Structures are given as C-alpha cells and as structure tokens.
Amino acid sequence: MKRIHVGNISEIAEKRSRVVRIGALEIAVFKFSGGTVRAIENRCPHKAGKLSEGIVCDHHVFCPLHDWKINLHDGVVQAPDEGCVTAFQVEVDESGDMYLHIEEESIRAS
C-alpha cells in the first residue's frame, strides 16, 4: 500500500472534482458541500465515462455520458443500473494536504 500526496483540499471546489493520474490509474477526487473528500477511479463501469465531469449531488455523482448514478462513499452504482467503481481511501491532514492510499499492483497494472 502506497501513501501518495495528491494536492491540497483547497484546490477542489465544493460539488466538483479534480483528476489525479498515478501511473496507469486515473482517479477522480471529489469534494462534497461541507468539505468531505472522496476518491474513486475516473471511469464509469458502463462505457468508461469520466466521472470527474459528472454533476455532484450530496454524496453521489451522475456520469455525464448516460446518467448512471454512483455513490461516492463506496463506488457502488445505484439502481436500476448495476456495477461498482473502485474507491480509494483519502486522508486529509491539518493543513489540508490530501493523500491517497493505493495498492502497488494497481499503479503498475495498465
């Protein structure tokens, strides 16, 4: 498990997302209203849509390609669609710096 610094919480606006590229992985880091941060793979299980571009409502994001709704806490696709996106643990320290925890294999795998 690697702990990787990916920027500061102030770089993401509320109800928006920024993209982080770690090796072969593209990850979308979201900030909810109120400042909670969550990270999932930037790839909708349906047709690989960029989830970072979706509209964020509470702790969900709607994929911009076909409107799939995904829970950002765990990456689970909401009914009536099915599937799951990999979620990553984000850690935020006192100064707002964010760290992702990622398995080494997934960084290498392409």
Added chain:
Amino acid sequence: MKKKIVMVGNGMAGVSCIEQMLKLAPNRYEITIFGSEPHPNYNRILLSSVLAGDADMKDIVINDWSWYEENHITLYTGHTVNKIDTERKLVRTDGGVSVPYDELIIATGSLPFMLPLPGADKEGVIAFRDIKDCETMIEAAKKYKKAVVIGGGLLGLEAARGLLNLNMEVSVVHINEYLMNLQLDRTASLLLQQELERQGMKFLLKKNSESILGKKRVTGLRFTDGSEIETDLVVMAVGIRPNIALAKSSGIEINRGIVVNDLLETNVPNIYSVGECAEHRGVAYGLVAPLYEQGGVLAKRLAGIETAGYQGSVVSTKLKVSGVDVFSAGEYADKPDTRAVRVQDDFEGIYKKVVIRDGKVIGAVLFGDISDGSRLFAMIRNGEDVTGKEKTVLLGEGGGKAKSGLDLVASMSDDEIVCGCNGVSKGAIVQAVQEKGCSSINEIKACTKASASCGGCKPLVADVLTYVLGADGVKTVKEGICGCTTLGRDEVVEAIRGMRLTTSKEVMNVLEWSNTEGCSKCRPALNYYLAMVWPEEHEDERESRFVNERNHANIQKDGTYSVVPRMYGGVTTPKDLKKIAEIAEKYEVPLVKVTGGQRIDLLGVKKEDLPGMWADLDMPSGYAYGKTLRTVKTCVGSTFCRFGTQDAIGMGIQLEKKFERLGTPAKVKMAVSGCPRNCAEATIKDFGVVAIDGGWELHVGGNGGTKLRGTDLLCKVKTEEEVLEWSGAYLQYYRETGKYNERTAEWVERVGLDTIKVALESKEDRTALIERIEKALDLMKDPWKEIIEQQELRKTFVPMEEQSAESILK
C-alpha cells in the same frame, strides 16, 4: 470604513435576508450575527423529518460554518443578545460581548407557547421547536413508552408522528373538537383524524389541560373535567409567539410582534425586523415563505436598491406527515358570500374544496390528493378570475382520451424495443409490471430506465402499462420537473419569482426537495430558471452545469472534446481557414469535420489542450454544446444567387451576432433563406426566416431532429429591423415560458401558436420582452476568453497531480 450590520438571530428568515443582500451588494457591509443556539443556520421546518428519521441533523443545515467564513461574517453562537443601546448604537450579549452597529436587524423568531400549567417545570415536559427538543424526544423514546402531545395543530401532529416513529404510544390532546381547526374545514379534519388513528395515534378532543402530575419527572396529565392520562413525556405544541422581549426592553414599538412597515423598518431609525418576530400590517407570520419574501425586500433596502416594499403574503399549509397529504390555503371556511366546488371520494379517501368569492378563487382545502395545491395556490395569490369555469378549477378539462396506442402495443412482440435510448423492450416493461409490481411511469423508469433519457417513449410506456394493467390499474402520479419534487415547471418558476429565491439551494430547501442537493435533471434546470428570472442577481452555478456547458466544449465518447469556433452565418475567410488548419495541425487534431450548421468541428481534443487551443484560435465560441443559439444557417442570398431576393447572409450574421451566448431552455437553431426555394431549410428550425419579394416570412417551432416538425408561420414583416424585433420578442417569450430542455417544436405545441401570437401582437408587449432580453444579453461574456484569462477557471482543465508509476515504485 465599511458600515456595520448586526443581526440578532441566526435563523432561516434573517440569514436568508443576509444571503440575498450579499448577492446584491457583496462588499458593502461588515456583518455580525448572534445566535442563541450552538448551531449554524439550519432548516427548522425539517425538524419533523429529523424526528421521523428521514433526515440527519447534518442534512438540515442550510449554511454551514464555512459559509460564514467565506462571506467574512462574524458569528457568535450560544450568545443571547440581551440589550440594545439605541442611543449609542450598540448591542450587548449575556456572554459580555458588545458590538456597535450602523444597521441592526432583529430576527429573533418566535418562542413556543408554553401553557402555564402547574407542574409545567417538571422533567419530561418540553416544546417542539429546536434541535435540542428533537434530541430530548429521541433520548426519551429510548427509556420511556408513553407520550402526550398537547396541541392538535400542524406542529403537534408532526411531533406526534415523530414520536410514533420512535415507537412511543402517543396521545394527542386538543382543545377544539376538530384537529387543525385553524387550517382545515370539518370534513377534512375528520378525514385526517381517521387516517392518523389508522396510523396509531390516539386523540383526546375538547380537552382542557389542568395540571401536570408527577414528582421530579412527569407521570401524567389531569384535565379540567377531572379525567387523567398517564404519560412519561409531555410535548407542548399549542402555538408560537413572536420573540419580542429584546425589542420591548429596548423601547421599540411592539404589538403582538415587532411592528414594521412595508420596508421592514421598526419605529427606531436603522433598526429593522424580519421573520416570525415581526408584525406587518397586523400579521405575524409563522411560515417560511412570507419570511423569505420579507428577507428579499429588506435585502434590497439594505443594498440600496429600489423596492416596492413588502405587501403581505397569502399563506399555504402542508402537513409533513408521511402517508397523509393535507394542503390548505387562503380562506377555506364557507361564508354567506362564498360558494365552493367540492369533490369527495370516500373510496379513495380524497376530499377537495375550492372556495370562490366574486368569481375569484380565495381558498382551498385538499386532502388525500394535494397535486393541485401549487396550482390553486398560484390562483389564490394572483386573484385569477374563474367566472364561468369554476368547475374546471377542480375537475380539469375533461377525462381520458381514446387510447389508439393500445392496439399498437398489443401487436408488438416481446423483444421489440420500446425505449431506444436505454434498449428496454416491451417484454422487460411487462415483466417489471407483473413481477415487480410497477404501476406508474415513474416506477417503470426507476426499475427499467425506460423513458429515463430523452422521454420520447413516455406515451408508449404509458400504453404498455395500460395494456397490462387496464386503464384503472395505472397510477397517474403528478410528474414534477424531476424525481426530487412533484412540482412542475410553472410552480417552481412561480415560487422563484414570488419568494425571491436566488439559488438552487434555496429553491430546494423552501420547496422541500426530497434530495437535499437535487439530481442531474433538476440542478441544471433550476440554474437556468434562476438566471432567466433574476439575470442580474443570479450567479451562474458552474457545479450545476452539464459537463459540455461547464467546459465549453462537447465531450465525446472517449472523454476527449470537440471545438467549434463561431463562423457567423457560415461565412469565413481564407485567413481564418488557414488559422484553423494550422491549429488543427499544431494540436494533432484527429478529425476535422464540417458540421450541419455550416461551421468547422475539430474533434478529439484533450481537455488540457482546450484553453491553449482557444487562445491560439482567438475566435468566439460557437456554443456547439450549449442550450443557447447554436448557429444561423444561411443560403447565398442576393449576394451571389441569381434567384436571391434579399441579403440572407447579412440577415443571418446580424441575428447570430445579436443573440449569440443567450441562455435558452434548449438549443436554438436558426436559418435565413434568401428566397422561397428555402435552401437554408428555414422551415425546420426553431426560428426560420424566409425572404419574399419586399419582405420576410418568420417561421417558428420547427425541428429536423428527434421529432420532425415543420414550422408554423408567425407573421410577415417588411424590414430587417422588424425581423430582429420579432425574433427578440419571440426568443424572450420562449425563455420565460419554456420548460428546461423543451425545444420550441414541443413548446409551440404545448403553449399553442395562438397564445404565442397574442403574446407578441402588440408593439408594447414586444418592446417589454425586448427590454428583458437585452438585459440578459448585456451580461454575456465570451466563455473561452473568460477561461483563458482566469487562472482559477483554467486550472480545472489540467489534472491536480500527475505521477509516473516509476517515480512512485522506485
């Protein structure tokens, strides 16, 4: 030196006023807010939902701590202001803080009215007013079984429902023979009582409480008729009274509330009051809508903007108890000079009454089906004259229509696709009905996704439903603008106007959206409606924009984008073509294509390359992605064509330059043809212009896409100026009455061509529409330029962080 505003009270009305003021005059004041509760501003109306377990405390916060910080507001929570020194213009708190003011707003709200019964100070006797009361009830439910609510009004019943949800045995004590006697007539009240009894509530009606029994903690309640009831918890919900102690001790004129005029001014200079503590023209309101209206007026006053003042409000009541739909508004009681239309259906448990005086709807009571509530409420507020059509107010314009679609559905095979967008077959819908119990379009949508995308197959889905269940088996649910609300477009826009709502968040809060932050359908829609109603006050909510409009480029299936520069009227120059070609090479654009709208599309561009490409192009955005004017297609016209009767190119360029960047409910396509041969295909556009000898024909409501529709002729005019005038008025009328995402082809059919003709008929009306469209146009900037120039926007186009696998795994 900024002037100082101090606000006493941190509740919904006051903070909403500050919010609205910040939008009008962001840096005018230094703001300090005092609140007695230890919380930021929260939605008191949703306390019932917290109690009912439908929402968490954190879900009901309207403005969190960071909002105060971002707006540089000093917030003192847990401080009660106990002195206003009107001479020296200072306020003091019980915590010893003292702050000077130039303008002071008293927004102290109201206090629950506690019956002065012997024993009312015992443990386990509370009100139902704030978060603390909610917490007390939730705690009590863990230890005790029996609860009594005193008060059978709105608040009392909501508290009782919450206690039922917490598994307590609940009895409601009410002094009157009828529940909610201030809001309902007797029929509705009895229906309500039956329904709540079914849910497990017990009622003690026409009972006067005498004393509260028990030693340290309450054990029971005694009534004036000598009877008693055992209980472990007493919740008093008999009413509220304006919290005026502070105003009173400071020498401000009070009556029942703090007396204010139409500008919310008290009798002391520089001191204002809004919300439940204020009394305006003899009325102190206890509901949220009027308080937002008051806040709006005071916000303008403090921002130094002209305002007609607050004129008082008609109020409506909705009971938030799950499974019981009750609505009342205006004057609902029968009087000698009123007549009513009533509908009562004991089988469905539905009762509706509309009260009419002098041909105008003045009040309504609805029980069991409140879908007409917002429509009737709008009628009451607008004082609409319904003489001669009183019955249609409730009964609508007639019943069902012949279902010719049923034969079609019957003849379809099971694997035939009903919903083309999501590939849902007839068989899948039938299965959802038979096996999953779906019985409404919305349920089918949630279960199978049929009709969830473009909505074009909705009538067919409805036919499949009817085919399986029969006409009586289909639930017709009133469809809101999305799944978060049952309110339709007109009701939402009416509320935005009437209550001066200026952010999506406010709309969702006040109109009680079922999802706190909406969904991908309503967020962009609300953002459009707000900008249309308040072009100057509304700040565009980028986070509510669909990706294309947020990034000002069309997203493609692989996450790359396409770029279409403006090419007014489809006319370009060798110099511009060279520039486009060079840039396409520089950025290694994989596909260069000519679009149907006579411009050039550069496809396959990486997001991070967009700003650089725009800067190199140095051309305005062609808005090929927006709900706005896309392009004006033209033919050669009299410039070169041997048949051309008019300058089609010139007219097209004028139209495109005039209306580019304008936000519209859906995309708008235009075309100008220079003669009746109509080579620019103007008769399948949202607005088409065709030259005739000595003038122009103006065509509207055409569509060559989803649903082929030829235009209707709006009118014929003589000059280019008139073309611009009519097109401006037409576009603005569409902006103000169209549903978000509704193309003019659907809009013309829904609204009716005659209605549109009437709206544009008089020069005066056209001028007024044009004034409003000009206001919106004046505020538009080129989005590409804006992004290039603003570092804050530009940075969102590049990844926040990029690291190679090697650098991490070394």
